[in-house]
Amino acid sequence: MLDSYFLQQLINGLTIGSAYALIAIGYTMVYGIIGMINFAHGEIYMIGAYTSLIVISGLAALGIAWLPVVLIVALLGAVIVSSSMGWAVERVAYRPVRGRHRLIPLISAIGMSIFLQNYVHLAQGSRNMGFPTLMEGGFTFGDAGSFQTSLSYIQITIFVITLICMAALSVFIARSKTGRACRAVSQDLGMSSLLGINTNRIIATTFVIGAALAAVAGLLLGMYYGSIDPLFGFIAGLKAFTAAVLGGIGSIPGAMLGGLILGVSESMTSGYLSGEYKDVVSFGLLILILLFKPTGLLGKPEVEKI
Amino acid sequence: MNAANFKHALFCAFITLIISYPILGLNLVSAGTSMGLEGASTVTIIGIFMAVAVVFLFQLCRDSAMAKLGQLPRPDFTSNRPPMTEKTRLKIQNIVILTIILGASLWPFIASRGSIDLATLVLIYIMLALGLNVVVGLAGLLDLGYVAFYAVGAYTFALLSQYFGVSFWFALPVGALLAALFGLALGFPVLRLRGDYLAIVTLGFGEIIRILLNNWTSLTGGPNGIGGIPDPTLFGLEFGRRIKEEGNLSFHEFFGIAYDSTHKVIFLYLIALVLAALTFFAVRRLMQMPVGRSWEALREDEIAARSLGLSRTGVKLSAFTIGAFFAGFAGTVFASKQGFISPESFVFLESAIILAIVVLGGMGSQFGVILAAIAVTILPELAREFSEYRMLIFGAAMVLMMVWRPQGLMPMRRIHIELEKQE
Numbered sequence: 236m237l238d239s240y241f242l243q244q245l246i247n248g249l250t251i252g253s254a255y256a257l258i259a260i261g262y263t264m265v266y267g268i269i270g271m272i273n274f275a276h277g278e279i280y281m282i283g284a285y286t287s288l289i290v291i292s293g294l295a296a297l298g299i300a301w302l303p304v305v306l307i308v309a310l311l312g313a314v315i316v317s318s319s320m321g322w323a324v325e326r327v328a329y330r331p332v333r334g335r336h337r338l339i340p341l342i343s344a345i346g347m348s349i350f351l352q353n354y355v356h357l358a359q360g361s362r363n364m365g366f367p368t369l370m371e372g373g374f375t376f377g378d379a380g381s382f383q384t385s386l387s388y389i390q391i392t393i394f395v396i397t398l399i400c401m402a403a404l405s406v407f408i409a410r411s412k413t414g415r416a417c418r419a420v421s422q423d424l425g426m427s428s429l430l431g432i433n434t435n436r437i438i439a440t441t442f443v444i445g446a447a448l449a450a451v452a453g454l455l456l457g458m459y460y461g462s463i464d465p466l467f468g469f470i471a472g473l474k475a476f477t478a479a480v481l482g483g484i485g486s487i488p489g490a491m492l493g494g495l496i497l498g499v500s501e502s503m504t505s506g507y508l509s510g511e512y513k514d515v516v517s518f519g520l521l522i523l524i525l526l527f528k529p530t531g532l533l534g535k536p537e538v539e540k541i
Numbered sequence: 542m543n544a545a546n547f548k549h550a551l552f553c554a555f556i557t558l559i560i561s562y563p564i565l566g567l568n569l570v571s572a573g574t575s576m577g578l579e580g581a582s583t584v585t586i587i588g589i590f591m592a593v594a595v596v597f598l599f600q601l602c603r604d605s606a607m608a609k610l611g612q613l614p615r616p617d618f619t620s621n622r623p624p625m626t627e628k629t630r631l632k633i634q635n636i637v638i639l640t641i642i643l644g645a646s647l648w649p650f651i652a653s654r655g656s657i658d659l660a661t662l663v664l665i666y667i668m669l670a671l672g673l674n675v676v677v678g679l680a681g682l683l684d685l686g687y688v689a690f691y692a693v694g695a696y697t698f699a700l701l702s703q704y705f706g707v708s709f710w711f712a713l714p715v716g717a718l719l720a721a722l723f724g725l726a727l728g729f730p731v732l733r734l735r736g737d738y739l740a741i742v743t744l745g746f747g748e749i750i751r752i753l754l755n756n757w758t759s760l761t762g763g764p765n766g767i768g769g770i771p772d773p774t775l776f777g778l779e780f781g782r783r784i785k786e787e788g789n790l791s792f793h794e795f796f797g798i799a800y801d802s803t804h805k806v807i808f809l810y811l812i813a814l815v816l817a818a819l820t821f822f823a824v825r826r827l828m829q830m831p832v833g834r835s836w837e838a839l840r841e842d843e844i845a846a847r848s849l850g851l852s853r854t855g856v857k858l859s860a861f862t863i864g865a866f867f868a869g870f871a872g873t874v875f876a877s878k879q880g881f882i883s884p885e886s887f888v889f890l891e892s893a894i895i896l897a898i899v900v901l902g903g904m905g906s907q908f909g910v911i912l913a914a915i916a917v918t919i920l921p922e923l924a925r926e927f928s929e930y931r932m933l934i935f936g937a938a939m940v941l942m943m944v945w946r947p948q949g950l951m952p953m954r955r956i957h958i959e960l961e962k963q964e
Contacts, residue, residue: 271737272737272741282564285569286563286564288569289563289564289567289578292576292577292578293578296578315559320560322556323557327940328944332943332944335947336947338677338904339943342896342897342900342939343944345893345896345939346935346936346940346942346943350937350939350940353933355564358564358581359564359568359569364569364571365576469889473744473745477741480741511756521742522731522742525731525734525741529735
């Protein structure tokens with residue numbers, strides 16, 4: 236049952252899934268607080284990937300090649316630029332339309348997504364950019380004769396960094412004053428504003444946190460796939476949104492769980508069926524989940540009041 | 542200009558620098574196997590710093606500027622006037638629309654070939670937008686995968702003509718009905734969902750259709766698409782120089798005039814015009830029928846509408862199906878106009894553009910939607926020199942429109958009573 240091929244798909248799926256989970260958190264937090272789908276989130280993730288590639292190339296030009304330094308500086312650069320972008324997007328495109336008919340913010344977000352895609356496209360060209368190989372090799376298991384399961388260093392890095400981010404976020408949300416304010420605002424925006432919480436600031440913070448995590452995912456997946464282009468945020472954003480819905484939108488642990496499930500189901504599809512249909516499977520999964528359990532796996536059921 | 546303003550302005554300027562400099566100012570270049578960096582041109586750098594300065598100054602003087610802006614009179618000509626009664630409105634609408642149709646049907650005989658081609662495209666977008674207007678504007682269901690039904694219409698014609706040699710006139714109703722069937726099949730399970738979920742499910746559906754078209758190579762030709770889609774015929778008269786099918790006559794021989802490739806373009810344009818007019822009148826008629834009234838009732842207040850005995854599923858499903866039907870119409874005309882279709886034409890961006898047209902025009906307002914369809918299709922063509930920046934400007938315009946005039950160019954107005962707020 237647990238043969239090495241299956242194990243390999245599981246590892247690949249968990250790798251991609253944990254990165255999806257990082258992006259999904261941005262969707263789920265924003266939705267939990269202001270109830271809008273931040274359509275431009277996938278583009279923020281793409282910008283994170285681009286910035287980290289720019290930083291890595293810059294460091295290489297300066298002759299700095301020690302891996303931990305490169306990784307940390309690239310992460311920092313991506314996080315700073317992406318979260319500034321997240322902040323600016325919220326300020327320019329979402330805050331003025333907050334509270335209007337629910338279609339209005341969504342369309343504003345779609346416009347922002349088109350804008351950002353073309354912004355990067357014009358600045359950096361539409362070609363694929365090769366991500367340099369920062370680390371090679373890994374562990375292999377299994378008999379030499381048959382299929383060998385491999386666990387590369389990149390995959391381990393992705394797991395470790397994702398775990399650190401998730402843990403930090405959980406502690407932040409559970410323990411810090413801002414985190415508590417975030418939870419309060421997501422429960423009842425009007426009430427928390429009456430109680431003296433600066434809701435505008437909390438909403439902006441949510442966008443910044445989501446963007447920072449998406450930037451981390453951008454670096455990790457850019458490294459893993461080995462190439463990026465201005466359009467690769469769109470599909471990843473959709474997948475991450477699927478993950479957020481799967482886990483129950485508004486719930487942070489749900490986004491983590493949803494990301495992992497989506498990643499595994501996707502890599503199982505490419506492993507056992509065909510790589511071309513993995514998107515069909517994930518969207519199909521989304522439709523099925525919404526039909527039979529619209530609140531997702533860990534979401535709270537919504538009571539409709541009259 | 543106090544200290545807080547200054548600090549805020551400084552912060553905003555700094556953020557602007559951070560989000561523009563690394564992406565715009567440092568260009569990635571591939572140097573062999575690795576990537577190198579290259580500073581951008583001086584113009585770009587100056588541009589970045591100009592933008593930073595503008596943001597700084599604007600934020601610094603924001604309060605006073607906004608106060609002045611608020612004092613300016615709003616150029617809203619309709620707001621003081623009570624809406625017309627339904628009867629006069631319809632009468633005026635009839636006169637306007639008949640004049641437009643008359644003008645539009647005479648126009649191609651004096652226009653250039655390129656502009657007729659563009660006008661056909663505009664008409665296709667009008668059909669699509671009027672169809673989506675039923676779903677989004679009237680019934681209030683956000684459909685982000687509308688392009689899927691367009692694709693169904695186009696591919697129905699392409700496949701039928703490729704495998705069975707079916708003509709345009711037969712494929713037109715079949716494509717539209719098949720698209721409506723898809724709408725029914727998708728709508729039946731998903732219409733129970735809340736607004737945003739519905740949006741995402743329809744988006745997923747649109748992507749699934751596109752991926753299937755892209756990968757089912759044996760049937761659809763995959764990314765290579767399907768070519769050689771026949772032109773429509775006029776009662777059996779073909780518009781080509783040579784006759785493709787046995788027994789048909791060609792248009793120029795029948796009338797004894799010289800062959801001119803513009804004939805075909807004009808004919809296609811007229812077909813699109815007739816179909817767009819048909820769509821317009823059909824939707825307008827539906828809006829006055831009980832089913833149209835119930836769409837709007839359900840959009841305004843679902844609970845109230847249901848308690849008055851409207852079937853939620855039935856009403857939503859009818860809107861969804863009818864919207865899909867018109868998309869199928871438009872798809873067939875599109876396939877015939879292009880002569881070649883591939884999944885490239887049915888990407889999500891297309892759905893976003895059609896949605897943008899509906900919102901830009903003013904949701905529910907048919908005239909507004911037509912106006913917006915013309916603007917969104919023609920303006921980018923006029924700005925050909927800026928074609929690189931086309932989508933950038935399009936995205937920015939979508940955002941600005943939502944911020945400044947979310948009700949659209951010509952919002953739909955109904956006779957209504959506004960209750961005074963009680964103290």
